[in-house]
Amino acid sequence: MVINSVLHIFERAGLSVIFFLRSVGCIFSGRVRWKDVFKEIYEQGVETAIIVAMTSFATGAVLGLQGYVMLTQFGAREYVAHLVALSLVRELSPVFTSFIFSGKAGARMAAELGSMNVNDQILATRTLGVDPVEFLVVPRMIACFLVLPGLVVLSELFGIFGGYTIGVFDAGVPGASYIQQTLTAIRFVDFFSGFIKTLFFAVFIAWVCCFEGFYTKGGSLGVGRFTTRAVALSYIIVVISNTVLTKIILTFWG
Amino acid sequence: MIRVEGLVKSFAKQRVLDEVDLQVKDGEILVILGESGSGKSVLLRHLIGLEVPDQGKVFIKDVDITVLPESKLLKVRRDIGYLFQDGALYDFMSVEENVAFPLLEHTKISEKEAYQKVHELLEMVGLSSAKTKLPSELSGGMRKRAALARAVVLGSKIVLCDEPTSGLDPIKSREISDLIKEVSRRFKSTMVITSHDMMNAFRIADRLVLLKNGKIRIEGSPRDLKESKDSFLQEFLTDQYS
Numbered sequence: 001m002v003i004n005s006v007l008h009i010f011e012r013a014g015l016s017v018i019f020f021l022r023s024v025g026c027i028f029s030g031r032v033r034w035k036d037v038f039k040e041i042y043e044q045g046v047e048t049a050i051i052v053a054m055t056s057f058a059t060g061a062v063l064g065l066q067g068y069v070m071l072t073q074f075g076a077r078e079y080v081a082h083l084v085a086l087s088l089v090r091e092l093s094p095v096f097t098s099f100i101f102s103g104k105a106g107a108r109m110a111a112e113l114g115s116m117n118v119n120d121q122i123l124a125t126r127t128l129g130v131d132p133v134e135f136l137v138v139p140r141m142i143a144c145f146l147v148l149p150g151l152v153v154l155s156e157l158f159g160i161f162g163g164y165t166i167g168v169f170d171a172g173v174p175g176a177s178y179i180q181q182t183l184t185a186i187r188f189v190d191f192f193s194g195f196i197k198t199l200f201f202a203v204f205i206a207w208v209c210c211f212e213g214f215y216t217k218g219g220s221l222g223v224g225r226f227t228t229r230a231v232a233l234s235y236i237i238v239v240i241s242n243t244v245l246t247k248i249i250l251t252f253w254g
Numbered sequence: 255m256i257r258v259e260g261l262v263k264s265f266a267k268q269r270v271l272d273e274v275d276l277q278v279k280d281g282e283i284l285v286i287l288g289e290s291g292s293g294k295s296v297l298l299r300h301l302i303g304l305e306v307p308d309q310g311k312v313f314i315k316d317v318d319i320t321v322l323p324e325s326k327l328l329k330v331r332r333d334i335g336y337l338f339q340d341g342a343l344y345d346f347m348s349v350e351e352n353v354a355f356p357l358l359e360h361t362k363i364s365e366k367e368a369y370q371k372v373h374e375l376l377e378m379v380g381l382s383s384a385k386t387k388l389p390s391e392l393s394g395g396m397r398k399r400a401a402l403a404r405a406v407v408l409g410s411k412i413v414l415c416d417e418p419t420s421g422l423d424p425i426k427s428r429e430i431s432d433l434i435k436e437v438s439r440r441f442k443s444t445m446v447i448t449s450h451d452m453m454n455a456f457r458i459a460d461r462l463v464l465l466k467n468g469k470i471r472i473e474g475s476p477r478d479l480k481e482s483k484d485s486f487l488q489e490f491l492t493d494q495y496s
């Protein structure tokens with residue numbers, strides 16, 4: 001029983017690695033349908049962008065509020081811009097944007113591929129002499145890889161704007177100096193470490209959600225099960241890999 | 255055209271196909287009969303390399319496709335049309351886009367020419383008025399006709415149909431069967447059809463085989479089968495007609 005489920009996990013893991021290599025192979029041999037990629041970018045990006053902008057603005061504002069209270073106790077309230085900018089750029093934006101993205105775009109990818117699979121559309125693609133990975137999976141993966149970093153930058157901008165709103169209108173920091181502080185706070189390393197993590201998250205989310213969707217079994221119930229599993233797995237992988245990647249980046253860059 | 259030799263396929267411990275031998279001649283319509291669960295769909299999927307057999311060979315035009323890798327199979331499949339039980343049309347494309355898809359993928363003709371051809375074909379299957387609809391907006395019978403159009407749009411010399419009449423009322427079943435017959439005449443294609451719709455099977459088949467316990471129990475022309483004294487076949491026929 002236990003042995004069986006362990007074997008099953010290894011089998012799934014092996015299958016997912018093969019699936020990933022197949023997709024990457026497709027990309028590197030140039031079999032990319034850019035028209036479909038752009039369609040996917042639009043579909044994954046637009047809806048998610050609005051949610052990301054709103055939640056990031058609110059997050060930045062809350063950071064500003066709490067930070068202001070806390071920093072005032074230490075007599076360091078002029079550092080509120082630093083706090084907001086660094087928390088957002090280093091951790092909050094990459095991680096929270098990835099959560100929102102996998103809950104929305106990731107779930108969509110998994111559910112779309114899953115229902116195509118249970119309706120034989122993926123099988124039909126093969127009978128039509130077309131590689132379903134090339135046609136259905138690769139455009140989604142590439143779009144994911146391009147959209148998520150963009151969303152993270154968007155989240156950083158709106159988050160900082162949220163902090164600015166509180167800092168300037170509530171705490172009375174002069175607007176110009178808030179911006180000035182934000183710009184001095186963020187060093188290239190800060191931005192870059194968040195950005196590199198985002199690229200990893202994008203790959204993981206694309207991989208997990210496409211894989212679960214592509215191998216969905218069990219009719220419409222299966223679509224539900226595999227989709228929720230894809231999202232849950234994405235969350236777990238993002239959180240765990242975030243810790244590992246942060247450790248690695250801090251070790252090398254400090 | 256198609257030759258199957260000693261095909262064996264098991265799922266878990268269940269032996270679904272047990273040394274099946276089968277030949278389909280050029281331009282012939284062959285119907286595979288059998289009870290539900292007798293392995294008709296599994297056999298059909300082997301003919302286009304969607305299943306890998308445990309043993310045995312499948313020759314398409316004298317090429318053994320059971321040993322080909324997927325990349326080569328994709329090329330072989332361009333010459334074979336496959337009609338899925340529920341159509342399996344892309345639900346994110348309209349009917350005409352679905353039918354045009356193989357043309358735009360595999361031929362060099364312009365988009366305009368492709369759609370012209372698609373519209374002719376849709377006319378033939380009686381879907382001219384529904385060409386811009388999405389598959390989800392069609393009835394089951396219309397979906398099957400659209401899927402048939404997609405399966406034959408490349409002019410494939412081999413067309414495989416899985417249960418083309420299942421889930422349709424008798425009149426629609428008859429219509430789609432006639433359509434299949436007409437397609438086979440017009441494109442001179444070889445057809446393999448699975449069915450448990452006896453009435454239409456006997457109407458359109460040049461030859462029938464009956465699958466039972468993973469083996470071909472009996473085969474012959476519609477007349478041969480009607481005159482056969484085989485007990486299982488008799489039972490099968492009477493059950494169907496009553």
Ligand SMILES: Nc1ncnc2c1ncn2[C@@H]1O[C@H](COP(=O)(O)OP(=O)(O)OP(=O)(O)O)[C@@H](O)[C@H]1O
Pocket residue numbers: 265266270288289290291292293294295296297417450
């Ligand atoms: N992928 C699979 N995994 C496990 N078992 C399978 C698989 N495909 C088919 N089978 C089994 O093989 C047997 C034959 O299935 P098949 O779909 O070929 O039947 P069929 O003759 O087409 O039936 P129907 O007329 O209902 O379509 C069934 O018992 C089914 O459970």
Ligand SMILES: [Mg+2]
Pocket residue numbers: 294295296416417
């Ligand atoms: Mg079947």
